[in-house]
Amino acid sequence: MSTRPGPGARPEPRPAGYDPYAFEPFAVTVDLAVFTIREERLHVLLVRRGQEPYQGHWALPGGFVLPRESAGQAARRELAEETGLSGAGVAGLHLEQLRTYSDPDRDPRMRVVSVAYTALVPDPPEPRGGGDAEHAQWLPYGSYGPLAFDHDTILADAHERVGAKLEYSCLATAFCPAEFTLGELRQVYETVWGVELDRPNFRRKVLATPGFVEAVEGPPRLTGGRGKPAALYRAGPATSLHPPLLRPEGRQG
Secondary structure: OOOOOOOOOOOOOOOOOOOOOHHOOOEEEEEEEEEEEEEEEEEEEEEOOOOOOOOOOOOEEEEEEOOOOOOOHHHHHHHHHHHHHOOHHHHHHHHEEEEEEOOOOOOOOOOOEEEEEEEEEOOOOOOOOOOOOEEEEEEEEEOOOOOOOOOOHHHHHHHHHHHHHHEEHHHHHHHHHOOHHHHHHHHHHHHHHHOOOHHHHHHHHHHHOOOOOOOOOOOOEEOOOOOOOOEEEEEEOOEEEOOOOOOOOOOOO
């Protein structure tokens, strides 16, 4: 039987002789690299800092982890505050831990360790600034100047992670609405990778991959092009792609 305390339980008394003040204190934050696709371009959610340090600079949304919450809980709380999404909406998003950034000098205020997350939002509302952010905005990836703190490194790492995971997982469907066309799915790959894919070849690979997508019953969707209406699909039960859908060699974005 587990002896771990449940949520909200009082913590165990400190062991005799243990002095927490013998260690230099430091803060823990979360930083969020949040991506979406708008107007056929990859966008990232950035906030303009309203306070020092880096006042007026663009930065990733995020904040300090509160005393009685986990880093994951803090990430979803901050995501809801910055995007305007409801708690239920945030709970349904693909959010994964990227890595921990712990350089001693990454924050001029004090020692701050950040747990970074990346999130994919298929159809986000207009963002709103919160906390020490005076403004929040979806900006095309790479269209801004240097970011505050070490956020350029975090964002580059997140972009690379997302691009790599598209190759061997079903992550691309997280960028899509609940029902989507194969053209919309292909656009996710082209936008994130920065390449143009062969349409028939992409379609063949997607439909040949077990569990990647499932056809939706009902009328096809008019896409605005000259061709016939396109069939609709939804995300299938698979989580990984066998075989992987690899980027064209030498043309990675």
